[in-house]
Amino acid sequence: MATIPVRIRLNKLFCYHGADESDSEPYLWVIAVTIDGRTITHRPDAASLDGAPGFVFSPGSHGSIGGSMGIGANRSIPAAVGHIDTTLQPIVVTAAGHQVEVPGQLALVAILLEEDMTSDAGAEAAHAKINDLLRVELTEAIADIDLDGVGAKIVRGLAEGRTPEAVAREYFAQRMTRVVNRINRYAQDVAIAAIARALSFPAAIVEASDPDNFQGIVTRFWSQTQLEATTTHHRIEIHEEIWDRSAGLREASDYNYNLHGEVWQPIEEYWVPVTDTLPAGRWQVTGIQRTGRKPFISTLGGTLPDGTPWAMPKGKVMDAIQAGTHTFFVRGDTGVEANVLVSENEENPYFPYLATVSDNDPTNNLSTLPACILAIRHTRPAP
Numbered sequence: 001m002a003t004i005p006v007r008i009r010l011n012k013l014f015c016y017h018g019a020d021e022s023d024s025e026p027y028l029w030v031i032a033v034t035i036d037g038r039t040i041t042h043r044p045d046a047a048s049l050d051g052a053p054g055f056v057f058s059p060g061s062h063g064s065i066g067g068s069m070g071i072g073a074n075r076s077i078p079a080a081v082g083h084i085d086t087t088l089q090p091i092v093v094t095a096a097g098h099q100v101e102v103p104g105q106l107a108l109v110a111i112l113l114e115e116d117m118t119s120d121a122g123a124e125a126a127h128a129k130i131n132d133l134l135r136v137e138l139t140e141a142i143a144d145i146d147l148d149g150v151g152a153k154i155v156r157g158l159a160e161g162r163t164p165e166a167v168a169r170e171y172f173a174q175r176m177t178r179v180v181n182r183i184n185r186y187a188q189d190v191a192i193a194a195i196a197r198a199l200s201f202p203a204a205i206v207e208a209s210d211p212d213n214f215q216g217i218v219t220r221f222w223s224q225t226q227l228e229a230t231t232t233h234h235r236i237e238i239h240e241e242i243w244d245r246s247a248g249l250r251e252a253s254d255y256n257y258n259l260h261g262e263v264w265q266p267i268e269e270y271w272v273p274v275t276d277t278l279p280a281g282r283w284q285v286t287g288i289q290r291t292g293r294k295p296f297i298s299t300l301g302g303t304l305p306d307g308t309p310w311a312m313p314k315g316k317v318m319d320a321i322q323a324g325t326h327t328f329f330v331r332g333d334t335g336v337e338a339n340v341l342v343s344e345n346e347e348n349p350y351f352p353y354l355a356t357v358s359d360n361d362p363t364n365n366l367s368t369l370p371a372c373i374l375a376i377r378h379t380r381p382a383p
Contacts, residue, residue: 010082016256025115030058036104061123096151103224216242235264287372301372332364
């Protein structure tokens with residue numbers, strides 16, 4: 001598992017209605033957290049991890065997303081607040097004599113607040129307190145991940161036919177769920193306390209009477225495995241509803257917002273067809289492709305001596321067999337080789353077909369083969 005680039009884009013905030021009757025003044029704090037092998041390591045058979053998560057904190061408080069919003073308004077989130085570029089790499093865990101790569105994790109925390117009488121300095125003091133809270137909580141949460149039993153689990157997993165990677169990743173995923181729950185449990189209460197207590201003087205009396213209001217928190221976690229499946233054309237959508245859950249119904253909430261964005265790996269993928277030309281000789285067929293409504297075998301494939309795949313259309317295989325330049329075979333589970341032949345089609349003599357020579361081993365039939373590779377995926381950085 002290689003290091004991958006990751007891009008977060010919080011694009012817009014939609015206001016169904018804000019906390020104020022007319023225009024409201026929402027502002028946004030954004031924190032991105034990486035829990036991966038760049039900053040976190042594991043000593044062989046140690047009961048815990050070493051290191052701490054990586055953090056990216058957005059700047060600003062009051063007016064951070066552009067000021068007041070009316071009912072039904074859309075607000076584009078400035079790049080300084082909602083655009084984050086980072087990387088992820090696996091954490092290498094060594095236990096029970098096995099070295100396993102555990103996928104890195106990316107977390108997004110977005111806190112929406114409503115500006116009232118808290119001063120700019122007071123809001124920034126609260127912002128700093130929230131950042132410190134998340135830094136401490138997540139660092140402690142990672143330190144609290146107990147890996148003491150992962151070695152024994154790997155040994156049991158091997159006896160059950162599982163791979164060390166599968167066991168370690170499942171174990172780590174369970175621990176990460178606890179990290180998510182810990183952040184969700186602390187962030188809202190402490191956000192309210194920070195706004196109420198971290199007030200600047202001399203306006204503390206005024207601020208205490210009508211401090212800025214906490215509107216909601218968004219927490220999202222993605223594993224490196226999830227993000228590896230994304231590209232610039234296939235992104236994971238961020239669509240989060242922010243409203244007062246204590247109201248019971250969204251329609252009864254004093255405020256109602258939607259936060260929109262995307263997260264993805266900023267790469268483009270392209271596919272290069274494998275070779276359809278083989279030098280003269282004898283070639284093992286390890287896969288097929290079928291097309292048509294019936295469907296019928298249209299392509300045969302295998303691997304070259306250097307391990308790269310080949311895929312040849314059925315007609316080209318027939319021509320090579322009939323020319324005597326090539327022979328093709330399928331090897332069954334018992335090691336028996338069955339030659340691929342051009343067979344006449346009694347129902348339609350103009351359309352012969354390919355088949356293996358008849359024998360007592362059904363595992364060396366063309367029809368039993370899996371799909372062959374037609375093209376190889378490549379990637380390149382996207383703008």
